[in-house]
Structures are given as C-alpha cells and as structure tokens.
Amino acid sequence: MGGRDDGQNWDGSRSWEEDIYWTHFQFIHFTQFLQTTTNFQQQLALPKTFSDNLKKKLPENVTLKGPSGVVWNIGLTTRDNTVYFVDGWQQFVNDHSLKENDFLVFKYNGESLFEVLIFDGNSFCEKATSYFVGKCGHAQTEQGDSKKPVIEVTPVQTKKRGRPPKSDDSGEKLLRDLVACNKEHSEASTLDRIRKEDEKKIAESFTSSFPYFVKILKAGNVGGSRTLRIPYHFSAAHLPDFKIEVTLRNSKGKCWTVNSVPCAKGKIIHSFCGGWMAFVRDNGVNFGDTCIFELVTNYVMQVYIFGSGKEGADNQNGHVKLDSV
C-alpha cells in the first residue's frame, strides 16, 4: 500500500484511478514512521497527500482505534497546510509506549475513525503489547481526565452462545478477580464478553493460509475436566466424526500427541483429552492464556500460546508475555 512511484501529479489533476480511489474507496490507508525530529510524542502529521485529498472531510475530532479495540478521541489541527493529530495524541503515544522508529498503519473509514496497527521498527513485527493496551493495566487512563480511552462496546459475535459463568464458581471468581486487578475497565464487561472479544480480536489479527482457531483457556481446560473443546465450525470443517490423534507442535518443534474425540451425539464436535494435560504441563499453560491452533497438515497443529490471564503480578508491570512456546 502507499506505493506511488508513477510520477502522478498532485497539484490538482488526478488520474481517473486516483480519482476513484480518493472519492469512492471506503477505506484509505497510510503509514507513518515515528521520528523524534517530528516531535511525534506531542503530535503526528498526516501525510500531505492524504490530507490534501481528504482534509475537507476530516472533522475536528476523530477517533483512533488501537489494536486492542480501545478507542481514543483525538483533536485535529491544521498548520502550514499540514494536518496534525494533537489533543489526545500524547495519551495514545503513552498508552502504547510508542518510541522512535515504530511505525503505524492507519486505516481511515472515511468518517472519523482511524483503525491503527502498530509495528516495532526494529523487529518489523506488530507490537504484541498493543493488543493488550487498556486491558492489562497498561494504559495510563487516569492521567488523561477527559480523554480516557474507553472500551468500545460492540456486539461480540454473530453467534454468541454458551452458559455464562455461575456467580459462585470459585475458578471463575478467581479469574474474574485476577482480571479485575489488571484492567481499568473491568466494571463494564462480563468475563465472557471479554474472553469472546479477545478471541475474536486475536483471531482477526492472526492470519494464516492454514485453518486455525483461537481459545482462551478457562480453569476447566487446564484443571477441572482437563479437556479442551474445539469450536464446532472448525471440528465440522477439518476433523472426522471419529476419534483421532492430533499432534500439537510448539514453536521449538517439540510435539505432543493428543486424543481428539467427537463428543456430541451425531455431531462432529471434538475435544482434546488424552495427552492434552501433558501439553499443558510441559508448556506451562495456565488458565487465561490464549492459544492459537493452526492446522498445518493432516492432524498436525502448530500452537501459539499468549499468556495474558496468568501471573497477574507480572502483568501489572505492563509486561505482557508473548511467547509462542
């Protein structure tokens, strides 16, 4: 994206392709590198090409939506024909711990919303912590009085089903307490909503040419029944209606064999059981951790583990573990 090397003319005459792009495309993307010479901690200049084509449509206040789904209200100002993010931008920078050489990808929806992806300028990979801002106590929300980020309240899933946690369940209560300790916005969301939203966001942010599913582990997955239910659609699409052995492989290449059993009458809904606990133990997986299961070949799954719910004391420091084990 953004590659414009064909010497187009930006002083008023646009090619028809450009005209269609700027007038008809629903989403416009651009990137910005953060350089201390541009004083990015205080403000961020929008690309002139972008603002020249859009500035009449830009409102005075816009919304930045970070990878975590949390949104920030940002004020715009124009100086010397350049549009800047100003009011609220500093908060966004602080909350995401942005530093020099990081680069951001903005997706503008044509109204007032910019969705932002954040990349580390050294590793050229996305900043994993950006997905947990505002959820693990990382965001300094109390600083910004009127510009506190807020959890965007959206329908979680088109098919949100399942039993809510019992109020007196000790395991759930423990996890609920842990989450409450680590996040600023705990009052607004039920544990299930948070979990489903997280699963959805992680699933959306994770891309693979292989089929995959995301699970945030509950206490029962690593204790209790010591099983892991595979989502219906994944089971139906990729697994047979009989018991199989699935190989789970971590990033070090170490493998575990896990029994995958269809556990609902007449339906292909698999659960991991035999061998699952060995995988949990050997990889130090705890409840609250997020696992991505990527089906790389027949019954061989690459597993990525993101620790988020465990070791609450660690997370209070703002260090979100991102270890694909």
Place this chain on the structure above:
DNA sequence: CGCCTAACTGAGAACTCCCG
C-alpha cells in the same frame, strides 16, 4: 412478536489407568 428448535458451550459425573 412469540414460540420452538438447533447450535453451541461449560461443568462435572462417571469411568479408566497407574503407581505406591
């Protein structure tokens, strides 16, 4: 709009295995 059913999930009971 209300009812009904299918889809989906979590929880835990029941069962099996293994080790001391």
Place this chain on the structure above:
DNA sequence: CGGGAGTTCTCAGTTAGGCG
C-alpha cells in the same frame, strides 16, 4: 488394593434464527 490423576461422556443452560 486404594487413591489420585487422567480421560470420556452427558447434561443443563443460553441464544440465534426460523417459522407461524
């Protein structure tokens, strides 16, 4: 042989969506 750990199976509960 008993107890604990691990595995399998079933049930209860919620909700989206179809239908009258």
